Amino acid sequence: MGYENLCQWHPQLGAVAQLVTYQDYDFRKRYQESCRVKLSQASLCCCTAQISDYRLFYKMSNSHPLRPFTSVGEIDHVHILSEHIGALLIGEEYGDVTFVVEKKRFPAHRVILAARCQYFRALLYGGMRESQPEAEIPLQDTTAEAFTMLLKYIYTGRATLTDEKEEVLLDFLSLAHKYGFPELEDSTSEYLCTILNIQNVCMTFDVASLYSLPKLTCMCCMFMDRNAQEVLSSEGFLSLSKTALLNIVLRDSFAAPEKDIFLALLNWCKHNSKENHVEIMQAVRLPLMSLTELLNVVRPSGLLSPDAILDAIKVRSESRDMDLNYRGMLIPEENIATMKYGAQVVKGELKSALLDGDTQNYDLDHGFSRHPIDDDCRSGIEIKLGQPSIINHIRILLWDRDSRSYSYFIEVSMDELDWIRVIDHSQYLCRSWQKLYFPARVCSSIDHIALMLLSLQDEYILELTNPFEKKNVFVTLPALIWPTGGLGRLSCNSKSGT
Incomplete structure (x- = not known):
């Protein structure tokens, strides 16, 4: 009994059969849905056996452009x-x-x-x-x-x-x-x-900013942050509108050398001579430039007054290094304390174990880094990041295979001379995972120092990670900071975590 006989055997079943794929011969369900008549198990088996020669017919009819697959009783000819x-x-x-x-x-x-x-x-x-x-x-x-x-x-x-x-x-x-x-x-x-590429990212950012397109604007910012020096030397940079230009260079995460930013803005001013150059040059962070750069690069340009240059020298000489408004790479929600981003352990024992990412396989003989605990607090574990970066979150896995507890503090630095403390748990006993939050800072080095250990004279650290995370609000108590609320959306503003 072929396809025609199958339709004669039950006229309504032919219409149902045309909608059945080769892999699905559940005629009972389709028949009941379309015809509202119960099909017995015996009839179901009979239909399944007789439909084998229908496969080729269905394949040909289903490929017809005027017959898209639709449910029974619906016609879809939108195309x-x-x-x-x-x-x-x-x-x-x-x-x-x-x-x-x-x-x-x-x-x-x-x-x-x-x-x-x-x-x-x-x-x-x-x-x-x-x-x-x-x-x-x-x-x-x-x-x-x-x-x-x-x-x-x-x-x-x-x-x-x-x-x-x-x-x-x-x-x-x-x-x-x-x-x-x-x-x-x-x-x-x-x-x-x-x-996005070096040639089109500037004009794309200009349009995205003009029409307030947040997703496209943020993607352009992230691309420019990771290719800052190439963007500064591109032709598209000279065609940026004044508003878009300032939005780029005022961001902390646009981490190019300040000398390169100054020279790029100088070229932009020459290319856009009708714009107000004073406001543009105020975006340059002069205290981040060396004395030689201020005297031999900035001063001959004539775009900044001698008083502005002298003020920058004064700030540079009188301020702590960590109080300067540094720029740093911003990589949200990603661990930058890894060899992938050029991080390395410069102080501590068993250095290679700290950045390998393995937090499961460790014992007293391998899989961790450590440092001796002394009275003068000079020993510690120091990590040098691949480049100055903006961080506001550090995760540390302390030894947790016994009952030991630790007291410690964490400091960050840009020049490894001036250190500022971002975490102080010297009055607490801590163990296992430490999820630490603090206001966002630019740093190139992280130093972890233990003050007290119950039982042994070594501190063991199995992992240290520092991704940038955005939290809604920071609640502060003496020596403790933690975020409230869930994770928010990522922002291109490098200070969004504060």
Whole structure:
């Protein structure tokens, strides 16, 4: 009994069978759902046996473009509708409005534009001059390529981004924002996040800042933070708007040498001579520059007054090193005390065990780092980070295979001469995992020193990690800080953890 006989055996079953995939012959369920008639077990087995020659027929019918897989009683021909409406763009048939972009004419249909976009609804049916029959509407703030892409999206719901230049994509993003297509704006922003490079990140950041696109703005900031020196020397940096420029260089996480930042801003001022140079140069952190750089690089430029240079020298000479407003790399939610980021243990015993990431396999003979505990607190375990970094969270695994407890403090430094204490647990007995939070700081070295140990004269540390985390609020008690609330969204602001 073939497929035809199967349909004759039960007329309604033929309709059900057309919707069954090769791997699923559960006719009872499908039959009951569609026909509301109970199918016996014997009939089910019979149907399963007779459907074997239907597989090829179903494969051929299912590949037909007019028959997408749908549930019983539903028809989905949206792709046909999209193709037919999109075909109206090819010719000028039935068009009743024309847009002119860069001297190129774009015939369109008022009712379609009005149905898809509130902006065009107000423009074409709001009683203004553009609402007159057969009106021609010039558009001055876009390109023909971007407007072609927008019309295609309006008529078909589709847009191809992969073959377009970055400039066209940014114009397309601007149109999506202007005409109120939030889904298109989000999708275009997500694609731009995947193609960021040194050449396009500055102009992408400029547009993202202008239209307040938080995700794209944050991705641009993260990319520029990790490629700061290359961004400063790129051509796109000279084309940044004043607002976007200041948003970049004022951030603590834009961790380029201050001399390079000054020279890049100097070039920007020459390229944008009409802008206020005083406000731009105030973004330079002069106290971070050496005396030689201030006298031989900054002073000859003539853009900063002698008093400003003298004030920077005064701050540099009179302030603690850790009180200077340093820049540092910001890598949120990731451990930077690893060999991957160039960290190394410069003081302590069994140095290689501390950064290997193994917190499960350890005993008294291996798998940990340690240091002797002395009265003058000079011994400790010091980690040198690969580069100056912004941190606000440290996790330490202290020895926890017996009942020992530790008292300790942690200090951070930029020059290994001036140390500032960020954690002080000298009055507490601690063991096992230590999750430590403190206001965000830039540092290049971390020093952990134990003051007291119950039973033995060595302190054992199995892991030390320091990712940057954002918490909502810090609650402070004497010598203790912890975050309240859950983890928040990541922010490009390097001080967001404070």
